[in-house]
Amino acid sequence: MNDDNRVYPVDVFVLHHSTGPDFVDTDDLTIQDWYSNTGKARAYQNGAINPQHEHPGRPGQLTYAQAQFSGSVDSSNKYNYKLTDLIARPWNNVAWHAGNWGINQKSCGIECCGNYSDKLLEDRQLMCIADFLREQDIALINAGYPNGLQVMLHNEIYATACPGRISEQRDTLVDMINNPTKWNGILFPATPPVVTPPVVVPPVTPEVPIVPEAPVTPPVTPPIKIPVKHHWFILFLQWLLKLLEGGK
Numbered sequence: 001m002n003d004d005n006r007v008y009p010v011d012v013f014v015l016h017h018s019t020g021p022d023f024v025d026t027d028d029l030t031i032q033d034w035y036s037n038t039g040k041a042r043a044y045q046n047g048a049i050n051p052q053h054e055h056p057g058r059p060g061q062l063t064y065a066q067a068q069f070s071g072s073v074d075s076s077n078k079y080n081y082k083l084t085d086l087i088a089r090p091w092n093n094v095a096w097h098a099g100n101w102g103i104n105q106k107s108c109g110i111e112c113c114g115n116y117s118d119k120l121l122e123d124r125q126l127m128c129i130a131d132f133l134r135e136q137d138i139a140l141i142n143a144g145y146p147n148g149l150q151v152m153l154h155n156e157i158y159a160t161a162c163p164g165r166i167s168e169q170r171d172t173l174v175d176m177i178n179n180p181t182k183w184n185g186i187l188f189p190a191t192p193p194v195v196t197p198p199v200v201v202p203p204v205t206p207e208v209p210i211v212p213e214a215p216v217t218p219p220v221t222p223p224i225k226i227p228v229k230h231h232w233f234i235l236f237l238q239w240l241l242k243l244l245e246g247g248k
């Protein structure tokens with residue numbers, strides 16, 4: 001079921017920030033429900049108006065989401081970002097996001113989750129959006145619309161502060177759409193294969209034991225000994241002398 005409000009080709013993509021929760025590593029259903037509930041409270045007169053849009057995550061239920069897509073942090077992928085469909089068959093259904101019915105009929109809108117009044121998207125997060133939009137851009141060109149997709153800011157269509165500082169990033173986003181090779185090289189450079197250097201076994205050299213130098217010992221001069229027999233002979237002479245002296 002489509003709402004039959006589209007005017008083709010859908011060749012405008014409008015950037016918004018939600019000013020709501022950042023949603024970090026949050027499952028799609030939680031995000032889709034938040035946008036439905038918020039849209040119901042903000043725009044659809046608390047449910048008085050039937051939104052006519054199928055909830056993309058709850059078969060048979062409707063959603064009150066006001067934009068086709070959201071962008072939120074997903075730390076599990078290379079972009080640190082993911083896009084979530086907020087209504088079923090987003091390119092075939094009109095959402096009230098831009099504040100201008102004619103633009104709404106020919107556009108899709110993305111709500112970047114969070115408040116970007118004082119911050120920017122990371123370049124790799126921007127590349128997540130660019131990679132997604134490039135497919136649509138090429139499809140339009142191939143279908144005979146040489147201008148492809150036009151990326152607009154909400155504040156270029158309606159007097160609003162939306163999308164905050166993301167306004168400063170539109171030109172980069174368009175450059176990313178048009179020059180994927182350049183930006184992939186900048187953001188996701190191919191890592192060279194890890195080269196493990198061969199293990200060099202050093203040649204075995206026989207160990208030469210270090211022999212300490214022998215201490216130089218001075219030659220021992222043996223004490224001059226009086227031969228024993230001479231020694232006794234001297235003692236005998238001394239004794240004889242004393243005897244003679246004593247005899248005087």
Ligand SMILES: [Zn+2]
Pocket residue numbers: 015016017097154160162163
């Ligand atoms: Zn907006």
